[in-house]
Amino acid sequence: MISPPYPDELEQWWLRECVRVLKNPNPLECLDQLLPDVQRLSDLFTVERAPGFGGYADHPLAQLAYGLFFFPQSFVRTGRVLHECLQRLPSAMPRDRACRVLDLGAGLGAATLAAAQIGVEREVAITALDQSDSGLHLLRRIFDEQPSLWPKAVLQTISGDLKTIPAPDQGRWDLVIASFALNETFSEHDDIHLRQWVQSALDRLEPTGLLVILEPATQISSTRIERLRNWMAQEGAHRIVAPCLHHKTCPLLQAGYAWCHEVRIWDAPSAMTYLNRKLFRSIEVFKFSFLALQPGQLPADAGLPDYARLIAPMCEMKGKIVTSGCASNGRAYHYEILTRGMDRTEKERILAFERGDRVRWMDLISLDDGRTFRAGDIDNASDR
Secondary structure, three states: OOOOOOOHHHHHHHHHHHHHHHOOOOHHHHHHHHHHHHHHHHHHHHHHOOHHHHHHHHOHHHHHHHHHHOHHHHHHHHHHHHHHHHHHOHHHOOOOOOEEEEEEOOOOOHHHHHHHHHHHOOOEEEEEEEOOHHHHHHHHHHHHHOHHHOOOEEEEEEEOOOOOOOOOOOOOEEEEEEEOOHHHHOOOOOHHHHHHHHHHHHHOEEEEEEEEEEEOOOHHHHHHHHHHHHHHHHHOOEEEEEOOOOOOOOHHHHHOOOOOOEEEEOOOOHHHHHHOOOOOOOOOEEEEEEEEEEEOOOOOOOOOOOEEEEOOOOEEEOOEEEEEEEEOOOOEEEEEEEOOOOOHHHHHHHHOOOOOOEEEEEOOEEOOOOOEEEOOEEEEOOOO
16 A cells, blocks of 8 residues: 655745755755755764764754655654554544644654644644754744644644653643654663653553654664563553554564564655655665554453464565465464466555555465465455
8 A cells, every 4th residue: 555645735845945045946956955965864864873863953954854855754654653543543532622742852843744634634732842943943834834734733842852751731642752763862771761751651641542653664673662562561551552463472573583664655755756866765665663552451362363464575476475464363474375367456456565554364274384374365454
């Protein structure tokens, strides 16, 4: 399934800002001029990993580089995760009052604005917290200058450290987001500190609220999220909403040879594609790991192998299509569908399923090893 598109209004806003800051009326020349800054920022995120990523949110050229190359990915991935969580738990968002949202470590506000789009259909009161006043100022400008994208949303910005979670003006939060913020914040701390922070965030939530954590798809970040998820499951005090379909020990973490993460196809915006002509990044997909939690007791686990989340891509082999999935019974399995007599249209339908999709396998037959199932068909189960 292709991810929802990045709004053209945001793309055009960043291009206008680029023209304004660089004082060059030609957008393509501005992008060419900005290319070294995109390269430096990419190295900062993936190679150097300086504390606070060098304070990029405070530097005008780094802001532009982020806005045109990294902001779109952050916006789309956050929107996708929120869509899944609210699809599974629509009751998490109140209908009789404004939804209270807190974005911690907001940066330039990509996750904030993705959450603001909840406000297309309902009232949303969003608070964005970050240590960069410059970044928050830019977020405020984007929000105020594109009101049609979030007609029922209001925004408040707060300068502060995400380790201290503020309370809303009244009640508790309905949604707390931490997007690509915790791994850096707690990189010098052990897992206990992260657990304590997560517990404090859950304590700030309404009983039906959601805590959504997104992190890079690296092994270090993803396995730390998996360890946190295992601890939550063992404690038995809160519900794991996503990505897991169960509350048992993570089979990937237990096996130790892979880690849980999403790989999603999307249509990269034109400016990002233009910049990538000389960067040669794999921008046709974006990768991330995430964990969504809700206060309250765990639901009863009574899962079966036929309901699973894909943890590997679909792969066409001779005579069959194969993949792997983490089933709702807490076990990881291999799945295959025979393709003999299958036309190309049907093959393409099956191959279009992505890592991270929730699926229903039909007519399962267990093969001899007990870890592999042959299915008669596969269907989308995103409504579960």
